[in-house]
Amino acid sequence: MLQMSSWQRVLILLTVLLGLVLALPNGFYTKVEKHNDAVLQLEAGAPTTPELTADVAGWPDFMPSGLVNLGLDLRGGAHLLAEVQVEDVYDSRMDGLWPEVRDALRDARDTVGTIRRQPAAPGVLSVKISNPDGLQEAITRVRALASPVYSLTGNNSDDIEVSGQGDVLTVTLSDAEKIATDDRTMQQSLEIIRRRVDEAGTREPTIQRQGDRRILIQVPGIGSATELKELIGTTAKLTFHPVISRTSNANERVSGRQILVPSIDPQEQGTFYILEQTPVVTGEDLANAQPAFDQNGQPSVNFSFNTSGGRKFGIFTSENVGAPFAIVLDNEVISAPVIREAILGGSGQISGNFSVTESTNLAVLLRAGALPAEMNFLEERTIGPELGQDSIDAGKIACIVAFIGVLVLMFLSYGTFGVFANIALIINVAMIFALLSLIGATLTLPGIAGIVLTIGMAVDANVLVFERIREELKTSKGPARAIELGYEKALSAILDANITTFIVAVILFVMGSGPVRGFSVTLGLGILTSVFTAIYVTRLMIVFWFERRRPKQIEV
Amino acid sequence: MRLKLVPSETSWDFFSKWKLWLGISAVLIVIGFASFLIQGLNYGIDFRGGTTIRTESTQPVDVAAYRAALEPAGLGDISITEVFDPTFGDDRNVAMVRIQAQEGAEAVTPETIAAVEAALQTVDPDIKFPSVESVGPKVSGELIKTASIAVILAITAVLIYIWLRFEWQFAVGAVIALVHDVVLTLGIFSELQIKFDLAIIAALLTIVGYSINDTVVVFDRVRENLRKYKTKDLSEVLNLSINETLSRTVMTSVTTLVALIALFVLGGDVIRGFVFAMIWGIIVGTYSSIFVASTILLFLGVKRDWSKKDPKAGGQYANIDA
Numbered sequence: 001m002l003q004m005s006s007w008q009r010v011l012i013l014l015t016v017l018l019g020l021v022l023a024l025p026n027g028f029y030t031k032v033e034k035h036n037d038a039v040l041q042l043e044a045g046a047p048t049t050p051e052l053t054a055d056v057a058g059w060p061d062f063m064p065s066g067l068v069n070l071g072l073d074l075r076g077g078a079h080l081l082a083e084v085q086v087e088d089v090y091d092s093r094m095d096g097l098w099p100e101v102r103d104a105l106r107d108a109r110d111t112v113g114t115i116r117r118q119p120a121a122p123g124v125l126s127v128k129i130s131n132p133d134g135l136q137e138a139i140t141r142v143r144a145l146a147s148p149v150y151s152l153t154g155n156n157s158d159d160i161e162v163s164g165q166g167d168v169l170t171v172t173l174s175d176a177e178k179i180a181t182d183d184r185t186m187q188q189s190l191e192i193i194r195r196r197v198d199e200a201g202t203r204e205p206t207i208q209r210q211g212d213r214r215i216l217i218q219v220p221g222i223g224s225a226t227e228l229k230e231l232i233g234t235t236a237k238l239t240f241h242p243v244i245s246r247t248s249n250a251n252e253r254v255s256g257r258q259i260l261v262p263s264i265d266p267q268e269q270g271t272f273y274i275l276e277q278t279p280v281v282t283g284e285d286l287a288n289a290q291p292a293f294d295q296n297g298q299p300s301v302n303f304s305f306n307t308s309g310g311r312k313f314g315i316f317t318s319e320n321v322g323a324p325f326a327i328v329l330d331n332e333v334i335s336a337p338v339i340r341e342a343i344l345g346g347s348g349q350i351s352g353n354f355s356v357t358e359s360t361n362l363a364v365l366l367r368a369g370a371l372p373a374e375m376n377f378l379e380e381r382t383i384g385p386e387l388g389q390d391s392i393d394a395g396k397i398a399c400i401v402a403f404i405g406v407l408v409l410m411f412l413s414y415g416t417f418g419v420f421a422n423i424a425l426i427i428n429v430a431m432i433f434a435l436l437s438l439i440g441a442t443l444t445l446p447g448i449a450g451i452v453l454t455i456g457m458a459v460d461a462n463v464l465v466f467e468r469i470r471e472e473l474k475t476s477k478g479p480a481r482a483i484e485l486g487y488e489k490a491l492s493a494i495l496d497a498n499i500t501t502f503i504v505a506v507i508l509f510v511m512g513s514g515p516v517r518g519f520s521v522t523l524g525l526g527i528l529t530s531v532f533t534a535i536y537v538t539r540l541m542i543v544f545w546f547e548r549r550r551p552k553q554i555e556v
Numbered sequence: 557m558r559l560k561l562v563p564s565e566t567s568w569d570f571f572s573k574w575k576l577w578l579g580i581s582a583v584l585i586v587i588g589f590a591s592f593l594i595q596g597l598n599y600g601i602d603f604r605g606g607t608t609i610r611t612e613s614t615q616p617v618d619v620a621a622y623r624a625a626l627e628p629a630g631l632g633d634i635s636i637t638e639v640f641d642p643t644f645g646d647d648r649n650v651a652m653v654r655i656q657a658q659e660g661a662e663a664v665t666p667e668t669i670a671a672v673e674a675a676l677q678t679v680d681p682d683i684k685f686p687s688v689e690s691v692g693p694k695v696s697g698e699l700i701k702t703a704s705i706a707v708i709l710a711i712t713a714v715l716i717y718i719w720l721r722f723e724w725q726f727a728v729g730a731v732i733a734l735v736h737d738v739v740l741t742l743g744i745f746s747e748l749q750i751k752f753d754l755a756i757i758a759a760l761l762t763i764v765g766y767s768i769n770d771t772v773v774v775f776d777r778v779r780e781n782l783r784k785y786k787t788k789d790l791s792e793v794l795n796l797s798i799n800e801t802l803s804r805t806v807m808t809s810v811t812t813l814v815a816l817i818a819l820f821v822l823g824g825d826v827i828r829g830f831v832f833a834m835i836w837g838i839i840v841g842t843y844s845s846i847f848v849a850s851t852i853l854l855f856l857g858v859k860r861d862w863s864k865k866d867p868k869a870g871g872q873y874a875n876i877d878a
Contacts, residue, residue, distance in 0.1 A: 226669070378691070380689070382687060394824035395819075398821075409559070445827050456815035470564070496772045497776075500769060503710070503713045507713060508710075
């Protein structure tokens, strides 16, 4: 007999119901999206306006409100794949180490002699000592500066490697420290990019680390990848330096502790500033930055320092009244005002030749902080919102037509059983959407194709069973026995066939990126739900029907 | 009255002309492979780097004028193709402009893109750019590598699974059928010079999945019939199994094709290549699971006494109360 215990029936029905309820919000996409946005805004402390209240009321709170995210190809937006130049940080680490090395060697002046830093390859600190016999002593002294790195593999090592040859001492970061530093650089870059994108106020950005040194950034609704790049591609390293002099010679020789920096003020075209290398204060000391207008009505940025930054800036300005200082952003002088009086309040104003957008962007960048290293962009994609909408519309129509085609074909081929399979198919698609919403997956255009393919393939398991029932009926066992045998014998084929396809979906997910991954998610979920609906849901319907009708003969 | 795509009882002989079927497959594979070697695939920017700009305008596309406008920029190889789609009206004229990856640049600079857009705007002031995509040569090289690895991995994993669940002869038959499908799909993409991008890899792997699905269903029946009819010739058993599963094979392929054809016609031009790959793959995959996989199995022969050695083999799911 066709047996199914009542708890099995209840469990199946509950699962189906849960699937339908979870999928429901996607049927009212715009309403639910507005509702979710409004709730978020209110939570963030936005004042209650009639529009917001109306948006919230647009979808009842007790209903699930998870939606399938639409991928960039469906919604429009910008996509960037950036590679972080992690080696940049090794350099600044070496620069930071130099004063320590210098002090350590100075203490041993008797054996080492005089010391001088030499130009070296990036990430290498090379020091020349005047007394080669003291090299061993120098190496020991510098090694004492090292601190241990704890790695996951348990191979503890020092953070720096010190070696020497002749009269030259070489310091580099150890491999373990490089890995640790890279990881920190990536974490910082991710964090800062996230802050910058959030500051710009776009919704649902995707900011992911990919591999060792890449970051994937997807921002829906932004106009173009170029715009996005301006926002996140700028290092935004802000420093304040004492000015030594000005020159118009780009190749002017400067002494060791000084740097030559070009001005970006168009009125000072061709002007270069000679600055002290060590900044008075840096962007890291900033507490806040806001776009504003200066006394001439020109766009500017108001900033305030944190306590230590404010103190340093106050001391510097009070000691240098009448002298100019330079505001440097990413190695370009924005402006070099003269200090009229000591600035003790810890706040100030940067005016340069900004447009309103530029000053707003600069304020955002300064608030979010500087990137630890520069980035190269390996991939850029912009998809206009209209194109995305076109794709959604086309996908919708195609889905509906595909659906109707399959439904008709199944009904014509299998009659009543075909209707059961069709109901299961509708439940199946609803459940795919339910799972996609539940895990917050992103639906892309290939993903839609995956769903359409699932619509076609989901009937396969049912077809296998129905064909088998037909065969069993031929050998004239009663209908109940035939149905039972049909399910039993088709099972190994259904499982083998779906497991192999599922293996492929998993491989696609692991190896793939972007659209391929989106496709693999819908394909994999589609396999799970279609096996569930074919084995349980269709069967439950057949059981219900059979118990009610008790047919002596069935036609499949 | 039921719609029957194939008669309910068939006893067609699928192996009487096996030389012909294998011959056809062999010829197609040779053509596809030769085309792949000679003219190669028409790689999209995902795989060879560069930039594509999609243009849309109310004015008709004038490829020659576009080309002339872009000539002075000196961007190397530029390809301009007009895109046709039944869903476009007269006032929607779409073209794809592809610019090769520039020497020494990781990705095309915004200045280059701005220059291209400005140049096109001089030809047609109404022109809009609904999408601009650019991929650096570094990434594209890696994408080719990962894509190839993914395809090979998928085939290997399937080989192992079938080997475990069936016998090695089945695994070899299934994998030869798979490679057959993949090669024929690559062949048609190279022969027709359809743009080959990342999404096509997804399609290719779906074909792998679908083809294996089809083959497994036939093989499952073969396994069952081998136990049932211990004295029948292998060719008879294979024929019987194919005939018994034929209505299912055709039904599933037709429903899937119905869904895919709807997507092909109505789904828009962006995924047309992708859907085309799948349609082709399903036709080829259905063909190969009947004519290629089973024929290979016939050649390799199968151990006939599995039921004696392990009466439970293959039946481990029979006890699951589904």
